[in-house]
Amino acid sequence: MFLKAAVNGGRSRTEHPTVPVTAEEIAADTRAVLAAGADVVHFHVRTPDGGQSIRPDALAEVLRAIRATAPDAVVGTTTGLWTCSGPEERYELVKSWDILPDFASVAFCEEGATETAELVVERGMVLESAVWTLDDVPALLASPTLHQNVRILIEPMSEDPEEAVTEARAMAERILAAGVTCPILYHGEGATVWPLIRAAAEDGHQSRIGFEDGTTLPDGTEAPDNAALVRAVRELTAAS
Secondary structure, eight states: OEEEEOTTOOOOOTTTOOOOOHHHHHHHHHHHHHHHOOSSSEEEOOOSSOOOOOOHHHHHHHHHHHHHTTTOOOOOOOOGGGGSSHHHHHHHHHHHHHSEEEEEEEETTTTTHHHHHHHHHHTEEEEEEEEEEEHHHHHHHHHHTTGGEEEEEEEEOOOOOOHHHHHHHHHHHHHHHTTTOOOEEEEEEEEHHHHHHHHHHHTEEEEEEEEOOOOBTTSSSOOSSSHHHHHHHHHHHHOO
């Protein structure tokens, strides 16, 4: 199963002491999760106060560190609106990136998603689009970049594991019925992480693991680091 490692997101050090925050830590974690069996890595640029950013200078610092540490890594970042003041600023910031990630994620629950996705493709990055609910799917399917996605991320919002799996499958069914042929990736948060990883394996889809989504192993114990989470997915899916 294709596996993405999402190494930090907005998770704080108070939630887990080994969350990578600095450029050097993100780079070291990138190398570690790839060695553990991840295929690609997704990171969020973090600010000194614990926030998140898509400023070109801050992104460039992280990408330089990654490429010095893990030069063959395929890495991507977010374009989430929580990293800036709104869709207009997001567009200008992505437009001003001088060092580019390999791929960028665009959530179709957000205002300005269509324009941002077009910009990602125009600038030569690989696009992955995300939907969180069935209500997001029509905008995704209407987007001019629909068939330029490397994958479509399905991120159900329900906190109930069974409901999250049901929602993910409903979104996947709608997307596939529309003729989408790129891979689909399921991922959850907290209690839904491992049920959605299992569902992705059952359904023949891609999946994601890492501190952005959750910090516990399948048995409920705390993972020491992101690499342990990646190894746990590989062990789980090898045994299934």
